[in-house]
Amino acid sequence: MSAQLNPADEFTDALKPVDIGGHHLEFHLGPVDMSINKVVLYLFIGAALTALICIGISKAARVLPNRKQTAFEGLYEYVRDVLVGAVMPGGAAAAWFPYIASLFLFILISNIIGLVPLPFNLAPGFHNIPEFKTYAATANINVTIALAGITFVATHASGMRANGIVGYFKGWMPSTAPPVLKQVLFFLHGISEVFRLVSLSVRLFANLAAGHLVLLVFYAMILMIQSYAIAVLILPLEAGVLMVSAFEIFVALIQAYIFAILSAVYIGGAIHQEH
């Protein structure tokens, strides 16, 4: 706890290798920094929690479902029929459903974890009381680029497999366009494909990072006003934190949904090209 809390520092701090049980988890693989930092830990937590929840529910699944199972099956069937089934042809939908569903659940749970304050660092000089902080793996551009990269590769790989390499790239040029325009359109389509990767990754990262920044700014303002006398005055700030937090739950859900459905739309579009 310090009056010098800088919201932006929270993001750079997250990239520093963490110490667990006295071990400084800093690794290097050639020139690549493979240290376990806060982002990696959050990734692991998100993945583990997603796996635990899903496996737990499906292990407990019975032919006659209880309430929890009905709710989870509702989500499952929603992803299968609406997110994937509606934008992909039948066979492709079955093949790509696990990917889209995993993407949706992983991003959703990572986003939600980002709203729960977790103790990772011990507060410096404060009687070894853990310092609870919020962070989201999906608020890091590297994570979202990697996830968007999978969709990017999946899109073009499945497009080429379904239409053939030549057929797939021919599909980038509308067959009705004049020959002169075809090259231009091909070039433009190539750019749009790259920007899909950028927009997909930046959208998720920026939304999550912005939400956390806003929350951190509120926290920082609460900490900066270190006076009991104006405790009453900081009530609106606390209300602000509450409101932004509530809004962030909505953002967490909507961003996971957008990322998943856009992935499905891109892959579906590449398989079933419009000429």
Added chain:
Amino acid sequence: MLTIQPGLMIYTLITFGVLLYVLKRYAFGPLQKIIDERRNAIETSIKAAEETRHEADRLLSEYRQSITDAKNEAEEILDRARKVGDDQKAEIVGEAKAHAHKEVESAREQIQRETRKAVQEIKDQVADLTILAAGKVAGKVITKEDHLRLVDEAMAEVDFDQLGAGGK
């Protein structure tokens, strides 16, 4: 915040890859299996219910048919019985009529026979009386042959038919 760190991307890919495999193998697969099982169970139940309904419909129509058949048969039996009854009645009545007619006929014959006998007796008595009376009146003896001739003449004048009719 915007620092590019290839290590993080690699971690993301590995983490997500493992998660994808685990979810596909241990969560979505079993869950889909359960959903499919349920769908099959529901399908089977619906089919069984439909079959039962068809069977029930079939049985119902069968029962209806047999009830109709039974009704028709009962009516037929009744009709036949009625006809038999009517026939017997007609036969009995006919027999009774014939019997009565015969009785009447035989009675009539007997009456006629008795009448003829009576007439013959009267004839004989009248003849005897006449002979007696005529003998007394004429004071002479008339031969038997004369008497009979006279009686026959007298008898011819008497209308016995009217006497017979009166004795009927």
